[in-house]
Amino acid sequence: MWELLVQPMEFPFMQHALAAAIISSVVCALLSCWLVLMGWSLMGEAVAHSILPGIVLAHIFGLPMALGAFVFGMLAVLLIGGISGGSTLKHDTSIGVVFTSLFALGLVLVSRTPSETHLTHILFGNVLGISQQDLLQTAGMGLATVAVLLALRRSFVLLAFDKIHAHTIGLSTGALSILLLALLALTTVTSLQTLGILLVVAMLVVPGATALLLCRRFGPMLAVAACSAAASALIGVYASYWLDISTGGSIVLAQSGQFALAYLFAPVKGMVPRLRQRRQRSAGEHAAPTRPIDTLLDVKDPA
Amino acid sequence: MSTETSPHTHPDTTPRAGSETSADTGVGSGATPGAAVVVERLSAGYPGVRALDEVSITVGAGRICALLGANGSGKSTLFKALLGLHRPTAGTVRLFGMDPSRARRRNQVSYVPQHEQVDTSFPVSVEQVVMMGRYGHMGLTKRARPSDRLACDEALDQVGLSELRRRGIGELSGGQRKRAFLARAIAQQAPLMLLDEPFAGVDRGSEELISSVLKALRDTSGTTVLISTHHLAGVEDLADEVVLLHQRVLAAGLPSEVLTEEQLGRSFGAVLRETT
Numbered sequence: 001m002w003e004l005l006v007q008p009m010e011f012p013f014m015q016h017a018l019a020a021a022i023i024s025s026v027v028c029a030l031l032s033c034w035l036v037l038m039g040w041s042l043m044g045e046a047v048a049h050s051i052l053p054g055i056v057l058a059h060i061f062g063l064p065m066a067l068g069a070f071v072f073g074m075l076a077v078l079l080i081g082g083i084s085g086g087s088t089l090k091h092d093t094s095i096g097v098v099f100t101s102l103f104a105l106g107l108v109l110v111s112r113t114p115s116e117t118h119l120t121h122i123l124f125g126n127v128l129g130i131s132q133q134d135l136l137q138t139a140g141m142g143l144a145t146v147a148v149l150l151a152l153r154r155s156f157v158l159l160a161f162d163k164i165h166a167h168t169i170g171l172s173t174g175a176l177s178i179l180l181l182a183l184l185a186l187t188t189v190t191s192l193q194t195l196g197i198l199l200v201v202a203m204l205v206v207p208g209a210t211a212l213l214l215c216r217r218f219g220p221m222l223a224v225a226a227c228s229a230a231a232s233a234l235i236g237v238y239a240s241y242w243l244d245i246s247t248g249g250s251i252v253l254a255q256s257g258q259f260a261l262a263y264l265f266a267p268v269k270g271m272v273p274r275l276r277q278r279r280q281r282s283a284g285e286h287a288a289p290t291r292p293i294d295t296l297l298d299v300k301d302p303a
Numbered sequence: 304m305s306t307e308t309s310p311h312t313h314p315d316t317t318p319r320a321g322s323e324t325s326a327d328t329g330v331g332s333g334a335t336p337g338a339a340v341v342v343e344r345l346s347a348g349y350p351g352v353r354a355l356d357e358v359s360i361t362v363g364a365g366r367i368c369a370l371l372g373a374n375g376s377g378k379s380t381l382f383k384a385l386l387g388l389h390r391p392t393a394g395t396v397r398l399f400g401m402d403p404s405r406a407r408r409r410n411q412v413s414y415v416p417q418h419e420q421v422d423t424s425f426p427v428s429v430e431q432v433v434m435m436g437r438y439g440h441m442g443l444t445k446r447a448r449p450s451d452r453l454a455c456d457e458a459l460d461q462v463g464l465s466e467l468r469r470r471g472i473g474e475l476s477g478g479q480r481k482r483a484f485l486a487r488a489i490a491q492q493a494p495l496m497l498l499d500e501p502f503a504g505v506d507r508g509s510e511e512l513i514s515s516v517l518k519a520l521r522d523t524s525g526t527t528v529l530i531s532t533h534h535l536a537g538v539e540d541l542a543d544e545v546v547l548l549h550q551r552v553l554a555a556g557l558p559s560e561v562l563t564e565e566q567l568g569r570s571f572g573a574v575l576r577e578t579t
Contacts, residue, residue: 154445165436212426218427221426
């Protein structure tokens with residue numbers, strides 16, 4: 001057992017991979033708690049896809065990848081806000097229009113750029129190829145994001161819970177929303193190397209969803225999401241080493257597994273406890289001795 | 304003017320009595336003396352719909368005013384205009400002589416939302432909701448000080464929810480939830496409180512409790528209360544003033560004057576009976 005855990009860590013690239021995976025999944029997990037409550041799950045997907053042209057342009061002009069990605073992430077956010085605000089279209093429609101357009105622009109730019117190897121790394125991540133410098137950058141940006149999130153956590157919770165009250169007490173709901181979206185863009189960029197564009201959205205939704213099923217208060221929800229994400233990163237990285245499978249895919253599957261468990265067995269909100277409670281209740285209501293057993297089992301629940 | 308009409312406001316949030324205001328007499332420059340809410344010739348609407356048509360309303364400080372109207376009468380739009388959530392096409396709104404946005408930043412307005420606006424699955428407890436009322440008094444990180452905790456304790460006590468303070472907001476009945484949001488508004492200690500349909504979906508006991516709490520707020524701290532409702536019942540005993548609204552102001556004055564069979568029947572009854 002000890003062998004199983006220690007042997008992979010003899011390679012520096014595995015150490016870097018594990019550290020990067022844990023850092024970025026924990027940052028994503030914290031942010032996901034707000035995204036889930038704001039109803040912004042799709043925004044994560046939109047931002048992740050929209051940064052592709054930014055990365056390619058940064059590559060062409062020799063600028064830092066993170067800069068290009070961040071600029072295009074924010075561009076997507078502003079376009080989405082602008083289109084749904086300036087027309088009668090629904091929010092998800094403008095999200096769909098903007099991110100697919102920007103992703104397509106990215107694909108076109110890639111097709112005119114000589115080095116093709118980059119594309120698969122961007123799409124699927126390359127956690128095993130992370131250098132020490134990448135790791136430091138990930139850690140730095142992650143730390144900054146977490147610091148802002150935690151410092152303003154009560155305002156963000158209020159924004160998600162009751163926008164009108166936030167507005168009434170003089171908070172700028174617009175500025176808070178933009179700030180949260182900027183943090184989303186930054187986080188997406190940070191996690192890009194671990195999971196790639198296609199799977200980063202999982203890290204931005206699943207841990208928060210799992211935690212919401214398990215928790216009744218926001219504070220514990222943050223802790224559960226972070227722990228669940230860190231455990232998934234650990235499981236994913238080891239599984240990918242020993243079973244020789246995709247690292248990003250393993251991390252996300254570990255998260256999905258935890259979500260499934262929470263969905264079924266969460267103490268109050270889980271499927272199994274709810275069914276059991278429902279059965280007890282209907283048994284209590286209908287267990288009149290004259291009633292035949294088959295109608296008892298056939299009781300339709302109004303919900 | 305506002306310094307007098309809002310005795311319980313904290314010194315740092317109290318608007319300065321400027322040179323234009325003579326604090327001794329409480330008479331503001333140009334504005335109606337002692338008025339908390341002044342709406343002048345306000346028109347507002349949405350594309351293709353006219354919601355408010357030249358509405359003028361004045362609510363005196365320390366009064367309870369009921370805004371009575373059927374669904375679609377423009378009550379919600381008027382509330383949104385007062386809160387600065389809806390931009391009117393014409394007319395002005397002044398709260399304690401201030402622009403609404405200035406009044407909000409100075410913690411002059413509290414708002415008790417309608418039933419449907421609350422996400423009951425949100426992972427937040429009753430006392431956490433009430434504490435949100437204090438955020439306007441707090442710094443950037445919204446960390447509670449002892450004075451904030453005290454204000455929350457008192458507010459919870461006033462609405463009779465001290466025992467249920469650790470419950471989730473979704474684990475309350477409709478009436479209890481309404482009282483929780485009333486407690487949040489009380490904890491905010493703003494001199495003007497807006498309540499959107501406070502009696503809709505509320506049991507008898509909660510309705511009586513809410514009414515008596517509002518009267519106590521008016522009498523002890525001079526809070527101005529503005530209620531939007533389509534329920535005639537309860538308004539007569541509670542309100543000092545009634546405004547009948549249907550796109551325009553149909554009648555305004557004392558409940559005994561406005562809530563007569565004749566007045567309601569002539570100007571309003573048909574619409575009201577249809578929808579309530």
